[in-house]
Amino acid sequence: MTASAVLEAERVAFRIGDRTILADVSLRLGAGEVVAVLGPNGAGKSTLVRLLLGLERPHAGAVRLRGTPLSDLSERERLDLVGLLQGSPMFAGSVADNVAYGLRLRGVAPAERARRVEAALDRMGVAGLGGRDVRSLSGGETQRVAIARATVLDPDVLLLDEPAAGLDVASRRRLLADLEAAVRRGGGATLLVTHDPQEAFALADRVCVLEGGAVSQEGAPADIVAEPASAFIAELTGAELVVDGVLVARRERLVEVEMGGGVRWLAVPAAHSAADWTPGRRVHVAYRPEDVALTQSGGGAPSTPRNRAQATVSSMAPLGGLVRVRLEGPVPLVALITREGATELDLAPGRQVSALLKAVAARAYMAPAERPS
Amino acid sequence: MLEALGRGLAYLLSGSADVLEIVLLSLRVSGTAVALGVLLGLPVGVAVGLGRFRGRRIAIAAIHTGFALPPVVVGLFIYIVLSRSGPLGGLGLLFTPTAMIIAQAVLAAPYVAGITLAAVQSVPESVRLQARALGASRMRALATHLREARLGIGAAVVAGFGAVISEVGAVMLVGGNVQGETRVMTTAIVLETRRGDIAAAVALGIVLLSIAFAVNIALTRLQQGPASVARSSRPGA
Numbered sequence: 001m002t003a004s005a006v007l008e009a010e011r012v013a014f015r016i017g018d019r020t021i022l023a024d025v026s027l028r029l030g031a032g033e034v035v036a037v038l039g040p041n042g043a044g045k046s047t048l049v050r051l052l053l054g055l056e057r058p059h060a061g062a063v064r065l066r067g068t069p070l071s072d073l074s075e076r077e078r079l080d081l082v083g084l085l086q087g088s089p090m091f092a093g094s095v096a097d098n099v100a101y102g103l104r105l106r107g108v109a110p111a112e113r114a115r116r117v118e119a120a121l122d123r124m125g126v127a128g129l130g131g132r133d134v135r136s137l138s139g140g141e142t143q144r145v146a147i148a149r150a151t152v153l154d155p156d157v158l159l160l161d162e163p164a165a166g167l168d169v170a171s172r173r174r175l176l177a178d179l180e181a182a183v184r185r186g187g188g189a190t191l192l193v194t195h196d197p198q199e200a201f202a203l204a205d206r207v208c209v210l211e212g213g214a215v216s217q218e219g220a221p222a223d224i225v226a227e228p229a230s231a232f233i234a235e236l237t238g239a240e241l242v243v244d245g246v247l248v249a250r251r252e253r254l255v256e257v258e259m260g261g262g263v264r265w266l267a268v269p270a271a272h273s274a275a276d277w278t279p280g281r282r283v284h285v286a287y288r289p290e291d292v293a294l295t296q297s298g299g300g301a302p303s304t305p306r307n308r309a310q311a312t313v314s315s316m317a318p319l320g321g322l323v324r325v326r327l328e329g330p331v332p333l334v335a336l337i338t339r340e341g342a343t344e345l346d347l348a349p350g351r352q353v354s355a356l357l358k359a360v361a362a363r364a365y366m367a368p369a370e371r372p373s
Numbered sequence: 374m375l376e377a378l379g380r381g382l383a384y385l386l387s388g389s390a391d392v393l394e395i396v397l398l399s400l401r402v403s404g405t406a407v408a409l410g411v412l413l414g415l416p417v418g419v420a421v422g423l424g425r426f427r428g429r430r431i432a433i434a435a436i437h438t439g440f441a442l443p444p445v446v447v448g449l450f451i452y453i454v455l456s457r458s459g460p461l462g463g464l465g466l467l468f469t470p471t472a473m474i475i476a477q478a479v480l481a482a483p484y485v486a487g488i489t490l491a492a493v494q495s496v497p498e499s500v501r502l503q504a505r506a507l508g509a510s511r512m513r514a515l516a517t518h519l520r521e522a523r524l525g526i527g528a529a530v531v532a533g534f535g536a537v538i539s540e541v542g543a544v545m546l547v548g549g550n551v552q553g554e555t556r557v558m559t560t561a562i563v564l565e566t567r568r569g570d571i572a573a574a575v576a577l578g579i580v581l582l583s584i585a586f587a588v589n590i591a592l593t594r595l596q597q598g599p600a601s602v603a604r605s606s607r608p609g610a
Contacts, residue, residue, distance in 0.1 A: 050502070053505070053506050055502050055505055055506065075510050078508060079508045082506065082507060082508065083503075083506030083507075084503075084506070085499055085502055085503045085506055086499075087499055088503070089497060089499045089500045089503050091500065091504070091517055091520070091521065092520065092521055092523075101504070101507055101509075101517075102507040102508050105507065105508045105509055105513065106508065149507065150507065153507070153508070159506075
C-alpha cells in the first residue's frame with residue numbers, strides 16, 4: 001500500500017504555541033488519485049497543506065514524497081510537488097507572467113512556455129486574459145488564473161487549498177467543472193482541501209474528513225454520505241440538504257411546514273428547540289438525500305405519512321454505485337438513489353417525477369436568527 | 374524676497390562654472406552615499422522585516438532611532454574616527470569627499486533600512502509561500518517577495534536621498550567646505566548667508582530644491598513607471 005503512495009503524511013502533528021493545530025494526521029495520496037480533505041474552518045486544513053508542501057515542518061511524524069522525507073528533497077525533486085495556497089496571491093505583473101512563473105523556474109523555453117500558458121488559460125476558461133494586469137481581474141478570474149498557474153506545471157502532486165472559496169454558487173459550479181477537467185487531464189495526484197462537501201464529493205475519488213486536528217473519517221464519497229462516522233460529519237455531509245419553510249402547525253409529534261408553492265410537509269421537530277414551535281416561525285427542514293424516494297410522476301398514494309413534491313430532474317451525477325439527482329420544483333431537493341433505480345425510472349434531466357420523503361426522515365430546526373437564546 | 378530671487382538667478386547665470394562644480398559634487402557625494410546606504414540598509418531592512426530572531430524588536434527600535442540621528446552628531450563621530458589621532462586617521466580621508474560620502478551613507482542607511490522594513494512587512498507572507506509552492510527556491514521566493522515590495526523599497530531610496538542631499542551638519546564637519554574640494558550646495562548656502570550674500574544663498578537653495586525635485590521625478594518614474602503602463606491595458610470595463 002505504502003509503495004504506491006506518491007505523497008504520504010504519517011502521524012503528523014503541528015502546534016502553534018500551546019495550541020494543537022494537528023494532533024495526529026495520516027494521509028496517503030496514490031499516483032493519479034484525487035483525494036479531498038474536508039473540514040470546517042479552523043480544522044487545520046491550511047496548516048496541513050503547508051506541511052504537505054514542506055513549507056512548515058511537523059512537530060511529530062513525517063511527510064514523504066515517494067518515500068523521501070520532504071526535508072531531504074533536493075530543489076529539483078521539490079518541483080514535482082506544487083501547491084495552490086488559500087487566497088491564491090498573485091504576483092505583480094500580467095496574467096501570463098503569473099502563469100509562466102513556475103515554468104520559468106523549471107527552465108521551460110520561451111516558445112514552449114507561451115504555448116503552455118495559453119493552453120492552461122484556455123482550459124480554465126480565461127483564454128485571452130494573458131496580457132491583463134492581475135490587479136484588473138475579478139475574484140473569479142483571479143481564482144481561475146491561480147489554478148492555471150498551478151495546473152500548467154502538470155506536477156506529479158498538486159495540492160489545492162480552497163480553490164473555489166468565496167465564489168457565488170453558479171461561478172463555483174462552473175469553476176469546479178473546469179478544475180476537474182484540468183486536474184484529471186494531467187494524470188498527476190491531486191489533493192483538494194475544502195470546507196465544502198459538495199466540492200469534495202463532486203471531485204474526489206476519496207474523501208478524508210478533518211475534524212479537530214485529526215482525520216475522523218476516510219472513504220469513498222458515497223460511503224461517507226451513507227454512513228457518517230460522527231454527528232459532525234452527518235451535519236457536514238448534509239449541510240446543503242436543507243430547505244427553508246414556515247411553520248404552520250404542530251400535529252402530535254410532528255410539525256407541519258409550508259415549503260413554498262402550497263406544498264406542506266410534516267417533519268420531526270429537533271429536540272433542542274422543541275420549546276416554542278409557534279406558527280409563522282421560519283424553519284429549516286433537513287433531510288438525507290438517500291431518504292428521498294423517486295417515483296413516476298403522479299404515482300399511487302402512500303400508506304405511511306410521507307411528504308410529496310412534484311419535481312423536474314435538473315441534473316444527475318454518478319457517485320460510486322449511486323446517482324445523485326438534483327430536482328427542481330416548489331421544493332428544491334437532492335436525491336441519492338441506486339443506479340438500478342435511476343435506470344428503472346428512466347431518469348434524465350428534464351423528466352418529471354414525484355419525490356417522496358417519510359415524515360420521520362425530515363427534521364425541522366428553527367432558523368438560527370429566531371432560535372430563543 | 375523677489376529681489377533676492379532675481380539677483381539669485383543672475384548669480385546662477387554669471388558664476389555658472391563654480392555653481393556647476395558645487396552641484397555636481399553634491400550629486401556625486403549624496404548619490405554615492407545613498408548607493409552605499411542601500412547596500413547597507415536594504416539587507417538589514419529585509420532581514421529585520423522578515424526574519425524571526427531574538428532582539429528583533431530592539432533592532433527595529435534602533436533602526437527607527439536612526440531616523441532621528443542628528444547629521445552633526447554623525448559628522449562628529451566620523452570626524453573623530455578619521456581625524457589624525459583617530460583609529461582611521463592614517464588614511465588621510467578627513468576633509469575629502471570620501472569622508473562626506475561615509476558620513477552621509479551612515480545617515481542614509483537607517484532610512485533605507487527602516488522604510489524597506491515596513492515595505493517588506495506590508496507584503497503578505499502568503500506571497501513568499503505561494504512562490505515556494507510553485508517550486509521557487511528560498512532565494513527566488515525572497516526575490517519575488519522583494520519585487521512585490523518594490524514601491525516601498527523605491528520610497529526608501531527616495532527618502533534616503535532626500536535626507537542626505539539636504540543635510541549640512543555632517544558634510545560641514547567632515548568635509549570642511551573647502552572651495553573646489555568639498556564645497557557642496559548646503560555648505561555653500563551656509564557660507565553665502567554668513568557672508569551676507571543672500572542672493573547667492575537663495576539661488577543655491579532654488580538649485581538644491583530643483584535638483585531634489587528632478588531626482589525624485591526620475592526615481593518615481595523608475596519606481597512606478599512599468600506598473601502604470603500595465604494598468605492601462607485593461608480593456609474597457
